[in-house]
Amino acid sequence: MNSKFLKEYKNLGLSIAYFRKSRGLTQQKVADEMNVSYETISRIENANTGITFDMLLELSKAIDTPLSEILKHANI
Numbered sequence: 001m002n003s004k005f006l007k008e009y010k011n012l013g014l015s016i017a018y019f020r021k022s023r024g025l026t027q028q029k030v031a032d033e034m035n036v037s038y039e040t041i042s043r044i045e046n047a048n049t050g051i052t053f054d055m056l057l058e059l060s061k062a063i064d065t066p067l068s069e070i071l072k073h074a075n076i
Contacts, residue, residue: 001047001049001050002050006047008074008076009047009050010047011074011075011076012044012047012051012070012071012074012076013044013045013046013047014045014074015070015071015073015074016044016045016059016063016070017045018073019063019065019069019070019073020041020045020063023063023064023065025062025063026038027041027042027045030059030062030063033062034055034058034059034062041059044059056070
């Protein structure tokens with residue numbers, strides 16, 4: 001993860017957490033849907049790791065939220 005974009009990663013993580021929670025989903029439920037650990041979801045939401053575009057698309061499907069909406073909410 002490029003620290004140059006830390007603010008954007010933090011905003012993205014907050015946006016993902018917001019939509020996940022608004023859908024009543026746990027990190028574990030999203031992780032199971034994506035075949036990753038809940039720790040991975042936690043690290044993404046807390047901006048402790050980067051995320052690939054493929055994974056971001058998969059995550060948007062897992063939380064049933066269009067990617068464009070996630071990015072708009074994150075001001076990206």
